[in-house]
Amino acid sequence: MHILMTGGTGFIGTELVKHFTGHQITILTRSPKRAKKALKHADFSNINYINNLSDFADLNHIDMVINLAGEPIADKRWNTQQKDKICNSRWGTTEQLVTLIKKSSQPPKCLISGSAVGIYGDKKHHQVYENAKLADSGFPFKVCHHWEKLALQAESENTRVCILRTGIVLGTQGGALHKMLPPFKFGLGAKLGSGEQYMPWIHLQDAARAIAYLAQHSKASGIFNLCAPHPVTNAVFTECLARSLKRPAFITSPKWLMNIMMGESAQLLFDSVRAKPKHLTELGFTFTFSHLEPALKQLLHTK
Numbered sequence: 001m002h003i004l005m006t007g008g009t010g011f012i013g014t015e016l017v018k019h020f021t022g023h024q025i026t027i028l029t030r031s032p033k034r035a036k037k038a039l040k041h042a043d044f045s046n047i048n049y050i051n052n053l054s055d056f057a058d059l060n061h062i063d064m065v066i067n068l069a070g071e072p073i074a075d076k077r078w079n080t081q082q083k084d085k086i087c088n089s090r091w092g093t094t095e096q097l098v099t100l101i102k103k104s105s106q107p108p109k110c111l112i113s114g115s116a117v118g119i120y121g122d123k124k125h126h127q128v129y130e131n132a133k134l135a136d137s138g139f140p141f142k143v144c145h146h147w148e149k150l151a152l153q154a155e156s157e158n159t160r161v162c163i164l165r166t167g168i169v170l171g172t173q174g175g176a177l178h179k180m181l182p183p184f185k186f187g188l189g190a191k192l193g194s195g196e197q198y199m200p201w202i203h204l205q206d207a208a209r210a211i212a213y214l215a216q217h218s219k220a221s222g223i224f225n226l227c228a229p230h231p232v233t234n235a236v237f238t239e240c241l242a243r244s245l246k247r248p249a250f251i252t253s254p255k256w257l258m259n260i261m262m263g264e265s266a267q268l269l270f271d272s273v274r275a276k277p278k279h280l281t282e283l284g285f286t287f288t289f290s291h292l293e294p295a296l297k298q299l300l301h302t303k
Contacts, residue, residue: 002026002061006093007068007114009038011174015204016066017047019212026050028069053096058104064215065101067113067151069093078139078264087143094150101154112162112214113151117200117227119144119165122271125198129278130165130223138267160221162214167200167227167275169207172299180241189242189249192258195235197272200227203289203299213285220283225275229290237292244296
């Protein structure tokens with residue numbers, strides 16, 4: 001199988017390539033040199049790198065496309081320039097891929113494309129399955145809604161499309177947990193606001209395993225919540241992480257302070273999304289880490 005991957009050197013992508021040993025992988029990257037360094041754990045003999053898609057007239061030679069590219073959404077304040085960067089990094093690449101798929105006489109059998117649970121908006125304590133009503137406003141909704149709409153245009157009798165509505169991916173080498181660890185280790189871990197907002201999380205290994213499962217499951221198509229079956233509130237997450245590190249966590253970061261510090265992007269911390277991976281589990285996927293505490297213990301022990 002020949003896989004074209006965008007975002008292959010990102011947080012999830014670097015874990016995902018481990019699952020395709022024995023397959024040919026082409027990775028779209030701005031810097032092949034940096035990509036090779038990021039993927040030093042991979043078998044170079046099955047990976048080649050390209051820095052643009054303009055050399056392709058179609059994707060007849062590609063069996064599968066995995067589209068994970070995108071500017072990190074939570075790394076910087078959402079000024080106009082950063083918002084444009086976040087949108088264009090997702091929409092532009094996806095639009096190019098879909099155009100190439102449509103031009104193909106023998107198109108890829110599957111397109112797996114990213115999205116995020118932010119598309120649902122703040123759902124309080126309600127359980128959120130893939131058929132839940134979407135938000136009708138807000139920047140996360142805007143980004144994900146158009147991103148999904150573009151990807152779904154590739155769907156045909158020859159090409160199935162899987163959309164990944166991803167929660168908070170937990171790993172020690174990147175993502176939210178990587179940023180949380182330093183303050184928590186110094187006993188400065190803090191609950192965010194009331195702490196009642198739900199955090200849909202998933203262990204990095206399960207995120208990669210689930211994507212590989214969808215890639216190999218010929219019946220998989222549609223929307224998938226990429227998160228563990230048991231989301232927890234921020235208060236529970238804070239307590240569990242502190243306990244795993246054997247540190248106290250008595251501090252509360254009030255919402256007004258986080259709004260000042262982060263601006264509009266503080267929405268990511270306080271929107272409550274009690275997302276459940278109904279479609280993944282119905283398809284037969286089993287999670288290695290269904291509950292938070294074992295997931296954190298494994299990650300922190302490995303580190």
